[in-house]
Amino acid sequence: MIISATLSLLLPLRAFDPYALPPRYVGEVVGSSWSPPPGFTEKVVALTFDDGPDKLYTAPVLQILKEQRIPATMFVVGIKVNQQRKQVEQERSMGLEIANHTYSHFSWPSPFIAGPEVLLTESAINMTQSPHSHVFRPPYGQAAGATSIFAKSIGMASVLWTNDTHDWELTSPTTMVNYAISQMRPGDIVLMHDNRQVTPLGLRQIIRAYRTAGYQFLTVTQMLWRWDAFINATTQPKVKM
């Protein structure tokens, strides 16, 4: 408890932090089955890209995001941030949200390395983006894993996704696009990867599909605030006139 409380103090003061989270999502797991909140109809979508920065495929993804003016969220791997700092600096200069996806991308890491896995990445990101995101995504969606538990203990939100494009297992951009379109719904957080060849090949069509359907693009933190506003608006006690 004392360690958690001390580490929480390392996070920037919320009042001055553009990446502050809605209080209801601090230290929570977000995404998958129970979100967006039931009844949410606002046409907004957050595109997310995991596992970068990558030598080959981050550049074409960023080119499309720039050309299409999309404020996406990049879930970066700390060791790669330290190797490809220029790409992360470009992401920051484009106004993208740069968020934590652990340092080494281990599957089910031991609790003993969970702290360094999260904090080393926080420090790598912080060198290019300060203040920075308080959003965390556990590798392989292991929200019950040690890194996710640690991230939550220092007040981060562990954010999964609501629309999996399956780009991590595909080579066909058409199949990827079809997955995305078939699962499209208001308040989506879309899972993609900027270290996959297929992703830049299908990305324009996914953006076009959401745009044609009237969607606005947000970062993950912006999306959490939209969800929060919706929950607040729909759970207000009725005032007697």
Ligand SMILES: [Zn+2]
């Ligand atoms: Zn990953």
